[in-house]
Amino acid sequence: MSEPVVGGVAERFKELYGAEPEGVWAAPGRVNLIGEHTDYNDGFVMPFALPHVTVVAVSRREDGVLRLHSEDVEGGVVELRVDELNPGSDKNWTAYPAGVAWALRDAGHPVTGADIHLTSTVPSGAGLSSSAALEVAVALALNDLYELGLKGWQLARLCQRAENVYVGAPVGIMDQTASACCTAGHALFLDTRDLSQQQIPFDLAAEGMRLLVVDTQVKHEHSTGEYGKRRAGCEKGAALLGVEALRDVPYDGLDAALARLGNEEEVRRLVRHIVTENHRVEQTVALLEAGETRAIGPVLVEGHASLRDDFRISCPELDLVVDTALSAGAIGARMTGGGFGGSAIVLAETTDVDTITKAVREAFAAAGFTAPRVFEAVPSAGARRLS
Structure with a gap:
């Protein structure tokens, strides 16, 4: 990801929220080479990450407020309270980042709020996991900022739970794991039952x-x-x-x-x-x-x-x-x-x-x-x- 893109996201965050973000993170969309609809059947899949990414600029908050803004959706900043997040209550794009915050808190992790600005180059609705890229980018940012110590596969599990329970989409584990765990120049051979992984050149x-x-x-x-x-x-x-x-x-x-x-x-x-x-x-x-x-x-x-x-x-x-x-x-x-x-x-x-x-x-x-x-x-x- 180029310096101008990172700088542009950080600058936009400052315009929205009045301060520099604590950091900028990215998570990719994915293409699945082979292994379709096998993931929710405990089967095998073989995705790889795309160069197309969702980029998020994020800062922590301690007042229980979650503020969300997307460069790619019309409208201003959406403000929510983390202690009022309820599965199925949000039918908008904000359900995806809010669902991640909910899933982390529901698992006992001390997320007390955040300011989030995001933009994405992953085509929406194209079967390339734009939603998983958004979820994983937010999850990784909150994991780092709150020093939760979660590994990529653990973040993937939480993001899947966010989409299954909070958003209400019955997706398997492949998309989130691919976004969190793929490496450049490889396809990811993933056993979705135990999440064992092998990077295949x-x-x-x-x-x-x-x-x-x-x-x-x-x-x-x-x-x-x-x-x-x-x-x-x-x-x-x-x-x-x-x-x-x-x-x-x-x-x-x-x-x-x-x-x-x-x-x-x-x-x-x-x-x-x-x-x-x-x-x-x-x-x-x-x-x-x-x-x-x-x-x-x-x-x-x-x-x-x-x-x-x-x-x-x-x-x-x-x-x-x-x-x-x-x-x-x-x-x-x-x-x-x-x-x-x-x-x-x-x-x-x-x-x-x-x-x-x-x-x-x-x-x-x-x-x-x-x-x-x-x-x-x-x-x-x-x-x-x-x-």
Whole structure:
């Protein structure tokens, strides 16, 4: 993060609150390479951090007041009291930072208020975890300022609780952990059951490849019903199969498990996706560790088909990105994120990037869709203090 950006955020904080901030922090959005909707099934995921970040300037307060301001939302400073924060009471953007303060206090940590100013370059509603970036940036700032001594995975857990309970969105643990714990030049192989982590080298440029993110500009909202329905369906499947979570259904036992589900066709589809997706994560890790990076392309394509046909969370725009990119020479492509819009990723040879980008833009124009936003995803650093 450049000095001018840090200085600009600090200067804006001073304009708003009349004093310099005690510090400036940043937390990134993420792209998930593979492992979709497996996180709330205790499964495997493989995200990496984007260079796009939420930046927060923060100072402590001792009077129980929480003041919040976003450069990216119309309106002035919002003032709340930390002892009056209640889950479900806030339906605005302020629920995310307020939820973090609530979660910290609810866990027994002595947060007595704060002045917070934030700005973000993470595209909102694009399936790139803009909410997790905001939560983790605020959590890291409060952790440092109040000397709470919490590690990245602990902050991620608290941020997930803030979003689950305070905001009311039934998200898994992946987004917050990726934002808090990823390292530059790597993808994070995460077991969401015990939060064990392995940093897998993922330097595409050195191998003559690029990973593009195509933001379809179709917005989604996690706290609305469809995401929750999928999660409830997965929990039903685990209960019917007598396992703690679908992560416990082995890949080589999938056919037997599906047979046991009988005529529960919707649950069968959900179970099939989760079990095969966990296997795809393990395949991807093995291929990357063996230096067979290009061989992950077909695995990504299989993942998209599973999300489209079994989990049923794709949309025409996402399918068009994947189909067009593959026809134009991409190594692999799939939707990424919660679904019902958002973004797709495209793995491509560096020499093919311009051709693929042009083909996708032209396909969207021909279909009458809003022009997509296309950018390169470079594995970047996780949350950190900037000043």
